[in-house]
Structures are given as C-alpha cells and as structure tokens.
Amino acid sequence: MPNPAAAPAPSPEPVVEHFAAQVVPRPKSGSSRGAGRGMSYVGSLTPELFVPIPARPVRAKLRWLAADTQVMPHSHPWAQVAISTTGVIRLTVNHGTYIVPPSRALWIPPGVEHAVTMVEDADLRTLYFHQPRGRCGPGALGGDGAGPSHRGEDDSAAWRQCRVLEVSDLLRSLVREMPTTPDGGPALTPAQRLREQHLSALIRDELARAAAVKLGVDLPQDKRLRHLCEAVLADPTRHETLADWAQDTGASPRTVARLFRSELGSTFTQWRQQVILAKAVSLAAGRMPMGQIAAELGYSPSAFSAMVRKSVGQPPGRFLGQQHPAPEQ
Numbered sequence: 001m002p003n004p005a006a007a008p009a010p011s012p013e014p015v016v017e018h019f020a021a022q023v024v025p026r027p028k029s030g031s032s033r034g035a036g037r038g039m040s041y042v043g044s045l046t047p048e049l050f051v052p053i054p055a056r057p058v059r060a061k062l063r064w065l066a067a068d069t070q071v072m073p074h075s076h077p078w079a080q081v082a083i084s085t086t087g088v089i090r091l092t093v094n095h096g097t098y099i100v101p102p103s104r105a106l107w108i109p110p111g112v113e114h115a116v117t118m119v120e121d122a123d124l125r126t127l128y129f130h131q132p133r134g135r136c137g138p139g140a141l142g143g144d145g146a147g148p149s150h151r152g153e154d155d156s157a158a159w160r161q162c163r164v165l166e167v168s169d170l171l172r173s174l175v176r177e178m179p180t181t182p183d184g185g186p187a188l189t190p191a192q193r194l195r196e197q198h199l200s201a202l203i204r205d206e207l208a209r210a211a212a213v214k215l216g217v218d219l220p221q222d223k224r225l226r227h228l229c230e231a232v233l234a235d236p237t238r239h240e241t242l243a244d245w246a247q248d249t250g251a252s253p254r255t256v257a258r259l260f261r262s263e264l265g266s267t268f269t270q271w272r273q274q275v276i277l278a279k280a281v282s283l284a285a286g287r288m289p290m291g292q293i294a295a296e297l298g299y300s301p302s303a304f305s306a307m308v309r310k311s312v313g314q315p316p317g318r319f320l321g322q323q324h325p326a327p328e329q
Helices: 012-019 169-177 190-209 223-234 242-246 253-264 268-285 290-296 301-312
Strands: 040-042 058-065 069-074 079-084 089-093 096-100 104-108 114-118 122-129 163-166 216-218
Touching (some): 058 190, 079 089, 089 104, 096 268, 114 122, 122 169, 169 190, 216 268, 223 268, 242 253, 253 268, 268 290, 268 301
Antiparallel strands (some): 058 122, 069 114, 079 104, 079 122, 089 096, 089 114
16 A cells, blocks of 8 residues: 655645545436535534543534535544444545445544545534544543453554444444534533443444454555546446556556556456445445346346455455344354
8 A cells, every 4th residue: 555655745726636536426317316416515524623532532523414525635633433324425545545334434543634525415423532642543541541451452553544344233323322512512411421431432342343344445646547546436347458447548558557566556456346346335325236236337246246255255245234244152
C-alpha cells in the first residue's frame, strides 16, 4: 500500500476531486436514489462540539444526509468510527476508498484525512474515541480505568490504519442508544452520564471483538495508474482485459502491470476484484438478490460465489451481510 506521507500534500481543490472518485456508479435512470441530482458538499459537521475526553472517552454524533452528499475532507486528533444504520456510505482517504453498508463500520485512526460520501440516503452516526498518548484502538483505556482489557490493547499497530469491521446487532443497538447532545447543549444528568459510561464500555468491547473485513480499494500515486483506477472505479465491468483498460493511459499493458505491483502490491486482476466486491456490497445493501448481483457484475452465480470465497474466505451471503455468522460453540 502506498505511503501517503511520501507524497506532497495536495491543494484543497484537487483533494476534493480525488476524494470524490466513485467506487460505485450512479443509480441507473429510473432509480429513486439520487436520480437527477449532482454531488452536494457539506463541512465537517462540527466535530469540535463532540470532542472525546478521558471522562467521556466515546462521543456520538447523528446526522441524516441525502444521497450524493459529501462531507468535505477533514481530519481530527481522535479516532473515529463511521457507521450508517440505514443506507450505504463511502469513505475515502489519500491511499484508498471504502464502501460501508449498514452491516459494516469503518475505524479511522487519529489524524487521517478523510471524506465521507452518501451513496444512498443515510442515517450517518459517528463515534469519536479518546486515544491516550502512545495507544490506539477501541481497547485503549479512555482514562477512566474501565473498558476492555482482554483484546484491543496489545495490537495498536493494527488499529493505526483504517479497518472495515463487521457490526453485530448488539453494537448497532448500542450506537443508537448513545446520547448525541453536543457540547454547549443541555448537560447530562448524573444518571444519563452513568448510562453513557456503560454504553461506551460496551461499544469499545464490541469493536475490539469485531472481525475485520477486507473491503478497501487501494489507490495509487502514479498519475497514469490513477487515471486507469478511477475509470475502473466508475465502471468495473466496462472492459475485461488489462490491455483494454491500459489503452487510455499512455502506457503499455506491461508497464501498467508493473505499476500495479510496485504501487499497490497486487496484480490488476486482484485489485479489480476488490472493486467488484465493494460494488457487490453496495448492491446487496439494497436487497438485490444474489443471482442478480452476480449478473450485474458479469459473473454466473457459481463463478461469483467461487470468487468471493477465494478473495475473502467467506460465503457470499455472509460477506455481503445477507446472513449472520454461525454462533460460536
């Protein structure tokens, strides 16, 4: 994966253009989702009114946003979890982009610049996490001496990068119950503050237990390869071979294949499969049947199932959030 720090910081306007790159195409004509609308932009939704502190290590924020709305690129010194209890969202950072349906959540480490785009009308819930100096992750103590100690504290390195996580029914319910009153609003009563502490501890425990899912699409720095990748992101089924995709880059297929390996550490086929998987997740969130998803992506049902199992080690139903994992024995 490319190192974002290795590239010079882009000016604000190119950043917006880059972060607006599509992972899934616009809804087809006749769809009620986003039909006839262009992208609209909003600010960072006042994160300064929900700053997590040791006494309140988890803060929650709620905002309903329409499809094709993008929260402009921003960063903050605390960790964040983005989750939509209804609707699909897409989160983009300098080195990659992630699709987040209601069955998933995205962990964003402190200091990572990110933009959030509503693929559908979405009930966007944001959790902010206080991170003690030198520690990272939901299991890092918030300074109150409570919280998970069995997991999450010894694997800070894994939490210093964006992670897509499976969302349990319990986690989704806990997030909905968190108070979302901003600083400067009505103060919580002692009983409400105690309840928030209990909810916070459970949320951190559930996140520390959540399974990570490979659902990100890495993005390169090379301009020729970026051009090709953005074309695939816009319509991953337009071409089948690398030679066809490379025609508009000004580089030979051999050069493009070399760039994929050097910049993204994968073959073109492996990278394109990640785009296909991300689009499949978005289609599944709209309750599209599995056979239709496969057909939309140019696969037979059996070939699609085999590709998903080989790529992520899970059956399509579980990976796409259409069935729950089997309970542990």
